[in-house]
Amino acid sequence: MVGFMTKDLKSVLSFKNVSVSYKNHLALDNISIDFFEGSLTAVLGPNGGGKSTLLKAILGLVPLQKGEIQRFYPKLTDIAYLAQQTEVDRTFPLTVYDVVALGLSQAKGFFQEIDQKTDATIQKALEKVGLKDIAHRSLHMLSGGQFQRILFARTMLQDAKIILLDEPFAAVDRYTMEDLIKIVQGWTTEGRTVIIVSHDLEIVQSYFPQSLLLARSVIAYGATKQVLTLENLRQAKRSSGEWEVSNLENDKTMQFFKDDV
Amino acid sequence: MYEFFIEPFGTYPFLRRALIACIALSMGCAPVGVLLVLRRMSLMGDALSHSVLPGVALGYLFMGLSLPAMGIGGMFSGLIVALLASFISRKTVLKEDASFVGFYLIALALGAILVSTKGKNIDLMHILFGSILAVDKASLLLIAGITTISLFVMALIFRPLVLECFDPIFMRSIGGRGSLYHLIFMGLVVLNMVSAFQALGTLMALGMMMLPAITARFWAREIWSLYLVAILVAIVSGFLGLVFSYHYGWPSGPAIILTSGVLYLVTVVFGPYGSLRCRRT
Numbered sequence: 001m002v003g004f005m006t007k008d009l010k011s012v013l014s015f016k017n018v019s020v021s022y023k024n025h026l027a028l029d030n031i032s033i034d035f036f037e038g039s040l041t042a043v044l045g046p047n048g049g050g051k052s053t054l055l056k057a058i059l060g061l062v063p064l065q066k067g068e069i070q071r072f073y074p075k076l077t078d079i080a081y082l083a084q085q086t087e088v089d090r091t092f093p094l095t096v097y098d099v100v101a102l103g104l105s106q107a108k109g110f111f112q113e114i115d116q117k118t119d120a121t122i123q124k125a126l127e128k129v130g131l132k133d134i135a136h137r138s139l140h141m142l143s144g145g146q147f148q149r150i151l152f153a154r155t156m157l158q159d160a161k162i163i164l165l166d167e168p169f170a171a172v173d174r175y176t177m178e179d180l181i182k183i184v185q186g187w188t189t190e191g192r193t194v195i196i197v198s199h200d201l202e203i204v205q206s207y208f209p210q211s212l213l214l215a216r217s218v219i220a221y222g223a224t225k226q227v228l229t230l231e232n233l234r235q236a237k238r239s240s241g242e243w244e245v246s247n248l249e250n251d252k253t254m255q256f257f258k259d260d261v
Numbered sequence: 262m263y264e265f266f267i268e269p270f271g272t273y274p275f276l277r278r279a280l281i282a283c284i285a286l287s288m289g290c291a292p293v294g295v296l297l298v299l300r301r302m303s304l305m306g307d308a309l310s311h312s313v314l315p316g317v318a319l320g321y322l323f324m325g326l327s328l329p330a331m332g333i334g335g336m337f338s339g340l341i342v343a344l345l346a347s348f349i350s351r352k353t354v355l356k357e358d359a360s361f362v363g364f365y366l367i368a369l370a371l372g373a374i375l376v377s378t379k380g381k382n383i384d385l386m387h388i389l390f391g392s393i394l395a396v397d398k399a400s401l402l403l404i405a406g407i408t409t410i411s412l413f414v415m416a417l418i419f420r421p422l423v424l425e426c427f428d429p430i431f432m433r434s435i436g437g438r439g440s441l442y443h444l445i446f447m448g449l450v451v452l453n454m455v456s457a458f459q460a461l462g463t464l465m466a467l468g469m470m471m472l473p474a475i476t477a478r479f480w481a482r483e484i485w486s487l488y489l490v491a492i493l494v495a496i497v498s499g500f501l502g503l504v505f506s507y508h509y510g511w512p513s514g515p516a517i518i519l520t521s522g523v524l525y526l527v528t529v530v531f532g533p534y535g536s537l538r539c540r541r542t
Contacts, residue, residue: 059434061433061434076435076436077435079434080434081430081431081434083428083430083431083434087428087430088427088428088430089427092299092426092427093299093481093482093483093484093487094423094427094483094484095483099427102420102424102427102428102431105420105421105424105435105437106435106436106437110418110420110421110424110437111417111420138482138483140482154431158435
């Protein structure tokens, strides 16, 4: 993925001097970057570095304190968002099919019946994530990996131009992760823009061409190889050390920082 | 057997009417309870159910023991408390549960004092513990009407309501107006509370919602079957509670709730899903 900064790329999301406050502290400090159409970008950095806040700001779920985010696709339906899995109740009495079908809520509204054509769309999504055989199983019975596959199928049905994923590989097995990454790569070849928050340096280095290293402000942004340098990681660690020392222990990226940087 | 369970209903019209009221109540309250449990709002429901008392008391002060007047009063005070409590939790440091508890205690105390300024103790007992055996035609129509409305509305907004319970963040991310559906649902909770209050009193009203709903959680794993089990449990407890109340002279409201409590305890131990005996969820 060369030519990342060339001028002929279309910017779909443009941050202009964006600052966001969250619970009385500055979560994002003066961010000015562009995300380009069809790009696949990993966002990483220490806990409290504003990774999730960045996604929420794009969605308009948190108010901007300063600056603006220009969106080439202004409609709400153009952005799909998959939050961290920990925020969902996995014993909720729904079936796999039900949850996936909810991905069509935006396109179809809440009140339409599921006709044959819609059903076919849902079945296709189920097949792509490898869950066709257990479509009518309840959520209770699924593993973390299977649950994440459901959410990917739901995201797929949203058919959005921009897809935001928050820690999608945190609770899944290796095998599922590889399947899910193939799906993500499929999205980018279809011209969709994907932004993924991830803790896992190894995954980022092996699969994602671009990275954004975020520690409240942008430490580095560009091709992954150039972003994930020792120097940059050190700088991220330094800026995070100022406010989040207590979080270091349960933060995978920062573990890496501690051992190796 | 026949004499014990069936004959009382054949002999006494007021028992028949009470049974019909119970069945109508069950069909409205139990599904609402199921969703309250899924939304993890059981405690909020509890607080809300007590907060209808001052309105009920005002209705009583002006109109005497008229169920429609007390019902409408109760509905207003319930809604006012719900709105005030969520206003306080949004604007101050208090979380929603704490601010609800504050208001419902005030409401409960205020209501009890209001009733006692005019009434006799026996009336206060009626209001706190219900008087299902005294349900007349007007109240029966009110209960049935509320049940019809709430079943209809819940069917209509089923999908957004379930989505808002299951994954509110996703709901927000698609611009799904989750708070609108939440508000409609809270309205239904208050309505059903009012209709249950007539039968079971302000202290017991929530029992008809919560006990069948949490019992159903051990028997079913889809929302439709949760609804069905909860409704059945509520109807059976209503029936048995009335029978016991008739034969042993127990107060009817507490008899109904206690029956459903026993069903719940048995289920906690022996239910097929996620119970003490059977851990598999």
